[in-house]
Amino acid sequence: HALPPPPTLEWQIAYRGQPVALVVAETLEAAIEGAEAVQPTYESEPFAAVLDSEGSSRDSAEDVTFGNAEEALRGAAVTIDASYSSPTQHHNPIELLATTAIWEDGRLTIHECTQDSAGTKGMAAHALWLDPAVVDVKSAYIGGGFGQKGGMGQRQTALVARAAMLLGRPVKIVTPRGQIFHLATYRPNSRHRVRLGASADGKMIAALYDAEQEQSRNGYFPSADYHEAPSRLYGIENYRGTAADIRLDRQPPGWMRAPHPQAACFAFESAVDELAFKLGRDPVALRLANNGGVDHSTGHPYSSRFLNECLDEGARRFGWSRRTLQPRSMSASDGSLVGWGVACGAYPSMMAAAVATLRIGADGRTRYTVSGHEMGQGIRTAIATVLLEGLDIDPDKLEIVIGDTTAAPQHMTAGSWGTAGAVPATAKAVARMREAIAELLAGRRIAGNLHRQLATVRRPFLRIQVSEVAPGQGPEALQSLRRGGFAVAGPQYPTFTTMSYIAHFVEVRIEPTTRRIRVPRVVSIADCGRVISPRTAASQVRGGVVWAFSAALREATEIDPRYGGYLNNDLADYVVAVNADIGDIDVGFIDQPDPLANSMGLKGLGEVAMVGASPAIANAIFHATGRRLRDMPIRIEHLL
Numbered sequence: 001h002a003l004p005p006p007p008t009l010e011w012q013i014a015y016r017g018q019p020v021a022l023v024v025a026e027t028l029e030a031a032i033e034g035a036e037a038v039q040p041t042y043e044s045e046p047f048a049a050v051l052d053s054e055g056s057s058r059d060s061a062e063d064v065t066f067g068n069a070e071e072a073l074r075g076a077a078v079t080i081d082a083s084y085s086s087p088t089q090h091h092n093p094i095e096l097l098a099t100t101a102i103w104e105d106g107r108l109t110i111h112e113c114t115q116d117s118a119g120t121k122g123m124a125a126h127a128l129w130l131d132p133a134v135v136d137v138k139s140a141y142i143g144g145g146f147g148q149k150g151g152m153g154q155r156q157t158a159l160v161a162r163a164a165m166l167l168g169r170p171v172k173i174v175t176p177r178g179q180i181f182h183l184a185t186y187r188p189n190s191r192h193r194v195r196l197g198a199s200a201d202g203k204m205i206a207a208l209y210d211a212e213q214e215q216s217r218n219g220y221f222p223s224a225d226y227h228e229a230p231s232r233l234y235g236i237e238n239y240r241g242t243a244a245d246i247r248l249d250r251q252p253p254g255w256m257r258a259p260h261p262q263a264a265c266f267a268f269e270s271a272v273d274e275l276a277f278k279l280g281r282d283p284v285a286l287r288l289a290n291n292g293g294v295d296h297s298t299g300h301p302y303s304s305r306f307l308n309e310c311l312d313e314g315a316r317r318f319g320w321s322r323r324t325l326q327p328r329s330m331s332a333s334d335g336s337l338v339g340w341g342v343a344c345g346a347y348p349s350m351m352a353a354a355v356a357t358l359r360i361g362a363d364g365r366t367r368y369t370v371s372g373h374e375m376g377q378g379i380r381t382a383i384a385t386v387l388l389e390g391l392d393i394d395p396d397k398l399e400i401v402i403g404d405t406t407a408a409p410q411h412m413t414a415g416s417w418g419t420a421g422a423v424p425a426t427a428k429a430v431a432r433m434r435e436a437i438a439e440l441l442a443g444r445r446i447a448g449n450l451h452r453q454l455a456t457v458r459r460p461f462l463r464i465q466v467s468e469v470a471p472g473q474g475p476e477a478l479q480s481l482r483r484g485g486f487a488v489a490g491p492q493y494p495t496f497t498t499m500s501y502i503a504h505f506v507e508v509r510i511e512p513t514t515r516r517i518r519v520p521r522v523v524s525i526a527d528c529g530r531v532i533s534p535r536t537a538a539s540q541v542r543g544g545v546v547w548a549f550s551a552a553l554r555e556a557t558e559i560d561p562r563y564g565g566y567l568n569n570d571l572a573d574y575v576v577a578v579n580a581d582i583g584d585i586d587v588g589f590i591d592q593p594d595p596l597a598n599s600m601g602l603k604g605l606g607e608v609a610m611v612g613a614s615p616a617i618a619n620a621i622f623h624a625t626g627r628r629l630r631d632m633p634i635r636i637e638h639l640l
């Protein structure tokens, strides 16, 4: 997983919007004037801008195959063959890409909103020919991460650092939103053909799923990962998945919340709904009857799997039993068509190695350092919860230092492995600290919290360090972590597979005159193993549902087929969900610890939260209207 160094400035222009110069000035106005004075001239070359452009090239990934899907499909009593699509979509966090670089006394300090402080350090050092030992990166808080700030494509970092070195003064850049569309990675446009086969009694026996996506000429956002969730949602024993990149002259696409499963499960879970309708089966009952306990791609069991429990609990809370099977059979008193839809999601549960230090002082202060990045998902809250449950310390003087390469070895925080990396290490640190205190006090019983106890025995502080690795990882994972490399395991562990699951139930209402689609209520029940921080976990799920709403009904990047630029590169024209769009989102958890994934029994949550909610909306729209809409985003004009 060694990432190439970041491109800085090149003579060869690979895509429209690629930066050609950095202008540094004392004021923003002067910088803008300077940038406008740059008048590059170009020699033109042929290029391909969108999926169907001439001049694209196709790269196929290795198939994901188990059983014999073609043969099983031929023997199926009922089949579905349908194609779906998900558009290009861009991250639009509130915080823009931002870097501040300071070159002082032979040290480079970079403050950047990144999910990968260690990776940023390594890439900046590499690009600037510096010894990584003199580069520090700090990323205390990120105003919206979700993959955009995962390290790829942050072209500005090394440039800004170089400018700071040349000028001997701190340099800061905040990329305007209009440029973010061209600088950052994005969710690629993808197309999905799904064929499903079932026996007459509703057992799904075959799935053939072909995925393709837009890709840059050299990009490496992997197409094969479209199969990671659909192949493990149900107990289907015969599966063949193909995947391909369509290479274009655009900047690289990348990870954006629930990267592959978002689009893959939109397709797959829409197809399952189509199959249920063709079979005349209730879509919840069909799913319940197709559960499976084995990851057929490896033959290993799942370490825990409560998908059916999610479906049962969601159906109960939603009142699913009052649903009538036929489309257009439910309506509201104002004449709106009412539709109830369901869909599920799965997402790999991974874990990163971590090193943590914990220092408790007699002065009342506690300092804890571990790998992790706070992008609003609540990783600090989860860490604090474990520390405060296990240790009698002053919460007001508890300092949790994450995202800082000077504090502890840092690992990229992504793929929903943040909590699964930091929290088991934190639990271990708590246990080790309790041992150290017991040893220090040697049976004496001293009143007061731990700070008071240290003061009483005249010990200025106690400091411990622990490390934790994932199942199947050895010391090499810690070595890689310490070098700023990759140290992630899962979802395929040596003897088991670990996935997180969710079931979403959605009500839509279609207004009779405007055909406006409203979503007044959603019930989402997740299986993420043990829940560490109930409030931030529920908030994660709500955020995922909001984004899935936005993806299903609002967001699409408009690409200029003539030049390859992005036409709606601002928040007026790139429409995202707003507060008034969102109704009630009732979130629940199964909260059953996974016995194998890690010592705390937790599984990833941030990404699975989003998966399945978009198809649940599309399935509800079908139930309301009888129209099967297979292309996101679904808009008013599709219901006229």
Ligand code: MOS
Pocket (backbone or CB within 6 Å): 115, 145, 146, 147, 148, 150, 255, 256, 257, 258, 259, 413, 414, 415, 416
């Ligand atoms: Mo996530 S899309 O891996 O930050």
